[in-house]
Amino acid sequence: DSKIATSPGNLTQFEYLALNSPLNLSDGHARQALTPAQAGIIDELPSLWADAVKRPVEEVERSAQRAYFELLGQHSHPGADGRVLACYSSSVAMEIFARALATTTDAIGLVHPTFDNIPDILRGVGMRLVPVEEHWLHDDDLPADLLRSLGCLFVTTPNNPTGKVVSEERLRRLAEQCAEYGVVLTLDTSFRGFDTRAHYDHYAILEQSGCRWVVIEDTGKLWPTLELKIGWLASSANVGLPLAKVYSDILLGVSPLVLSMVKRFSEDAAGGGLAELHRFIATNRATLRNGLAGIPDISFPDPDSRASVERLDVGSRTGLEVWTALREHNVFALPCHQFHWARPQEGEHSLRIALSRSAEAVTKATNALRAVLG
Numbered sequence: 029d030s031k032i033a034t035s036p037g038n039l040t041q042f043e044y045l046a047l048n049s050p051l052n053l054s055d056g057h058a059r060q061a062l063t064p065a066q067a068g069i070i071d072e073l074p075s076l077w078a079d080a081v082k083r084p085v086e087e088v089e090r091s092a093q094r095a096y097f098e099l100l101g102q103h104s105h106p107g108a109d110g111r112v113l114a115c116y117s118s119s120v121a122m123e124i125f126a127r128a129l130a131t132t133t134d135a136i137g138l139v140h141p142t143f144d145n146i147p148d149i150l151r152g153v154g155m156r157l158v159p160v161e162e163h164w165l166h167d168d169d170l171p172a173d174l175l176r177s178l179g180c181l182f183v184t185t186p187n188n189p190t191g192k193v194v195s196e197e198r199l200r201r202l203a204e205q206c207a208e209y210g211v212v213l214t215l216d217t218s219f220r221g222f223d224t225r226a227h228y229d230h231y232a233i234l235e236q237s238g239c240r241w242v243v244i245e246d247t248g249k250l251w252p253t254l255e256l257k258i259g260w261l262a263s264s265a266n267v268g269l270p271l272a273k274v275y276s277d278i279l280l281g282v283s284p285l286v287l288s289m290v291k292r293f294s295e296d297a298a299g300g301g302l303a304e305l306h307r308f309i310a311t312n313r314a315t316l317r318n319g320l321a322g323i324p325d326i327s328f329p330d331p332d333s334r335a336s337v338e339r340l341d342v343g344s345r346t347g348l349e350v351w352t353a354l355r356e357h358n359v360f361a362l363p364c365h366q367f368h369w370a371r372p373q374e375g376e377h378s379l380r381i382a383l384s385r386s387a388e389a390v391t392k393a394t395n396a397l398r399a400v401l402g
C-alpha cells in the first residue's frame with residue numbers, strides 16, 4: 029500500500045500501519061462501537077438524506093453548527109456572521125488557514141509538543157516555526173520579544189498528546205497579549221469534546237479581546253462515524269486573512285448529509301450521550317492505568333488528562349522499542365518522539381495509547397503491554 033512507509037516519516041504513517049489491525053490503539057480517531065442511540069441515528073440516514081435534499085444547504089449548515097457549538101458551550105460562535113467555514117476535515121481547515129496565513133507572515137509560534145501534522149502543514153506553506161513550550165502557555169505572560177517576532181501563535185487545546193487545557197483566565201490573557209502585539213491567535217480545539225474544562229465560551233473571550241483570531245474545530249474525534257466529519261474554520265471579523273478566498277480554491281461546500289448527521293449526534297450528545305462518552309473514556313483510562321500498576325519504571329505523565337488518548341512514560345525503555353514489541357502481539361500504539369517536532373529526543377521514552385476503542389480492545393492492549401513491559 030503506497031500510503032504505508034517502511035520507516036514511518038510522521039505520526040500518521042505510524043497510524044497507517046495500524047489501520048487494518050484488530051488492535052489499533054494508534055490514531056486518535058473514534059473507533060468504539062456506536063451506542064444504541066447513535067446506531068438509531070445511522071438508521072435515520074436515508075430520511076436525513078431525503079430531508080437534506082429538500083432544504084437549503086445554508087439552513088442545514090446553520091442548524092448543524094448551532095447544535096455542535098452549543099453542545100460544547102461555544103454560544104458566541106460567529107456562525108450568524110458567516111465567519112464559520114465548514115471543511116471536509118480539521119486538517120483541510122488547517123491547510124486553508126496555513127495558506128491564508130502565509131500571505132501575511134512567515135513566522136508562527138507553535139505549541140510544543142503537539143501532533144506533527146500541524147508543523148508539517150505549516151512548514152508546507154513555508155512558515156518558520158518557533159516552539160512555544162506548552163507550560164509557557166499556562167504559567168505566565170509570553171515574553172514580549174517572542175510575540176514581537178511572530179505573525180501568529182498556534183495553540184492546540186486540549187493539547188495532543190498531553191490533554192492540557194488552556195483555562196479561561198489564560199486564554200483571556202493570551203488573547204490580550206496577541207491583541208497588543210497584533211499576533212493572530214489560532215486554536216486547534218479538536219479534542220475539546222472530551223473535557224468539560226474546555227467548554228467555557230472561548231468565542232466570547234476571543235471576541236472581547238479584540239485580537240485577530242482563528243479557531244479550528246473537529247467533529248471527527250468524538251464519534252465513530254467512519255471518517256464522516258466536519259472541520260469548522262472560524263475566524264474574527266478583523267482577522268485580515270484571505271480565508272474565504274483560499275476556502276473557495278479548495279471546496280465549494282461540505283455534504284449536507286454529513287452536516288445533518290453531526291447535528292443529530294450533537295443532539296444525542298446534549299441529551300446525555302456526551303456524559304456517557306466521558307464515562308466510557310474514563311473507564312478505559314482506568315483500565316489502562318490500573319492494569320499497568322506495579323510495573324517498574326512506568327508512569328503516566330498526564331494524570332489530569334481527559335482526552336481520548338493516554339501518554340505512557342516507559343522509563344529507560346524507548347517508545348519505539350515498546351511499539352515494536354507490541355507489534356509482535358498485533359497491538360499498535362503510537363511512539364511519541366514525533367510529537368516533539370522541534371526536539372524529538374524529548375519524546376523518545378513515551379508512547380501514546382488511544383482510548384476511543386472498545387473496552388475489550390483496551391483490556392487486550394493493556395495485557396499485551398504488561399507482557400511486553402513486565
Ligand SMILES: N=C(N)NC[C@@H](O)CC(=O)C(=O)O
Binds near residue numbers: 040043055057145
Ligand atoms: N491529517 C492527519 N494526519 N490526520 C491524522 C490525525 O487526525 C490523527 C490525530 O490527530 C491523532 O492521532 O491524534
